Amino acid sequence: MARPMPISSDAVTRIAYPVLGLLLLLLLWQGYIVLFDVPQAVLPRPLAVWNATLNNLPLLLSEGRVTLLESVYGFLLAFFLGIPIAVAISSSRTLNLMFYPLLIATQALPKVALAPLILVWLGTGIESKLAIAWLVAFFPIVVDTATGLRSTPTEMLDLAASVRASGWQTFWKIRFPAALPFVITGSKVAITLAVIGAVIGEFISSNEGLGNLLLVANSQVNTPLAFAALLALAVLGMVLYAAVAFIDIALKPWFSEVRH
């Protein structure tokens, strides 16, 4: 009984208005440069950024691929390590008391401050970028998953008890699936943070990736290329976010019944 998606005037305005907003911004940007005679080294014109993007497309794609992989692997690391940890701290009161404060404490620490140390430990290769991406993406996944595992509707737990489900069965057949919407919410935050982590890693030390390209372009006062790298990073972040959001939308109908 899937409902057909109505292509209404509403759907058109949903696309038209953001495009209009973007055009307005570009117009202001161009107008500002023309009006105040801003040199290209400080702020390039939109068209210059666009040209730099097109001219350097192969470069942006290959550097983008590096950052993409660092982000995705860092995210996956955070996901597959974060979920067991969330399970552990939400099912054992002892573990919760022991490690939850610690987890919060690590969150108070700015990850950028750790980056130089991680570099010393793991070197300048992909490992250090993964570690930083993992570090920033880890927290929302653990916290949201743990919250989800602790907020199973009580009636569902009563159902499990009434059919004499074991603790293990209750976990796998009720608590974990009921927590999935929370896992996805955490993942949406984590995937964007993973990109930031990867770029931080590249900033500290790297000879590849979009973060590195940004630094190189900056040092050469090639601001159009720096902006092109920024644009590529924005696209990368949005694509990754959209991938996770797509899973969310696909599962939305039943998510809403758990989230109430």
Added chain:
Amino acid sequence: MIPAIAEPQGTPLEAGEIYGRFTGVRKVFGKQEGAMVALSDVDYELRKGELVALLGPSGCGKTTLLRMVAGLTKPSGGSVVIRGREVTEPQDDFGFVFQSPNLLPWRTVLSNVLFPMEIKGRLDAAAKARAIELLEHVGLGKFLRSRPHELSGGMKQRVALCRALIHSPSLILMDEPFGALDELTRMEMHELLLDIRRLTGATVMFVTHSISEAVYLADEVLVFSARPGRVSDRIRIDLPYPREAALRYTAGFREYERRAGAGLGVLHHA
């Protein structure tokens, strides 16, 4: 057809024989000072195959009593004995229907109904066939692969009913199952419940705050009053089954309603 249930242990009970016995059942929430007596000293004999309605205002302990019978809550005093054994935990041949349909939204209708069998490790072809049979019986044969969010409130509660019946329980416990449904749907559900009761011979305990629902369905109505929760009246409903909707408008029916209303304190000259 829904097969009649088989007694899992001992000699089968005849309809009308004592099935369960509640003695001095109490429930107190909280400790010493500030403790709230949810239910005090309920004594009752539950007879095999009967439908007993627990009728009362909210906070009168009727749901608490149902949960103690289900083994989901422990009594603070007294005992709940079913078929000669004290209930301290949920039993294999009890079925529970919750206030909300409480379906697992990530499962299909069929797999929701099969959930208890899956937990009990009895997910075989026979269980599947029975689940389909039950769903067809309640008019949901075309919705086996649907997800709960695609169903109306009444349809969801039918699925929940099938889930409670899948393992042929000898005792069905229902906690205000039709409270959230509109009047017409509720009346349909009444017919369905009476039909299922007739076919299975199961004993039913039914919590409700609707006087007419209690009188229409039950062999016996236990009327509760609140603060502290206790049984204020026991009304035997001597109206023959099968009951039909027209019964609701007869003088006899009205008289039972009036007496139940008096027990609830809604009417003052009983």
